[in-house]
Amino acid sequence: MPIHPHRHRRCRSATASVANRRAMMIEALSETERADALDGLPEWDHDEARDAITRTIVFADFIEAFGFMTQVALIAERMNHHPEWANVYNRVDVLLTTHDAGGLSSRDIEMAQAIDAIVEE
Numbered sequence: 139m140p141i142h143p144h145r146h147r148r149c150r151s152a153t154a155s156v157a158n159r160r161a162m163m164i165e166a167l168s169e170t171e172r173a174d175a176l177d178g179l180p181e182w183d184h185d186e187a188r189d190a191i192t193r194t195i196v197f198a199d200f201i202e203a204f205g206f207m208t209q210v211a212l213i214a215e216r217m218n219h220h221p222e223w224a225n226v227y228n229r230v231d232v233l234l235t236t237h238d239a240g241g242l243s244s245r246d247i248e249m250a251q252a253i254d255a256i257v258e259e
């Protein structure tokens with residue numbers, strides 16, 4: 139059942155205590171941190187306009203692509219960190235950025251590493 143677009147709580151932090159809010163806060167990477175992280179992610183490109191990283195993966199067919207997306211979806215839920223992505227048949231375009239930080243954060247780097255590990259399986 140879809141969540142009502144106007145009445146659902148978009149983010150837990152709206153009602154979180156100050157202490158919890160502190161724990162949930164995440165900062166965007168500095169330029170140096172980003173450059174270091176990207177060195178370890180040769181398959182990923184930096185999207186400057188979004189301060190995001192992107193990767194396109196082409197699979198053998200749709201079922202391989204959707205199987206990949208299913209595995210990533212489970213990790214995304216566990217991490218509470220969700221990709222922006224699109225799928226056309228055997229192709230998946232992935233964009234990672236941290237909305238709460240307004241740019242790339244360590245969560246995106248962790249997610250990119252998890253995605254790379256799945257693709258290499």
Ligand SMILES: C[C@H](O)[C@H](O)[C@H]1CNC2=NC(N)=NC(=O)C2=N1
Nearest residue numbers: 149150218219220235236237238
């Ligand atoms: C309320 C919820 O915890 C937040 O909106 C989470 C959900 N998933 C997320 N995913 C991404 N990519 N960035 C976020 O800032 C983010 N925030």
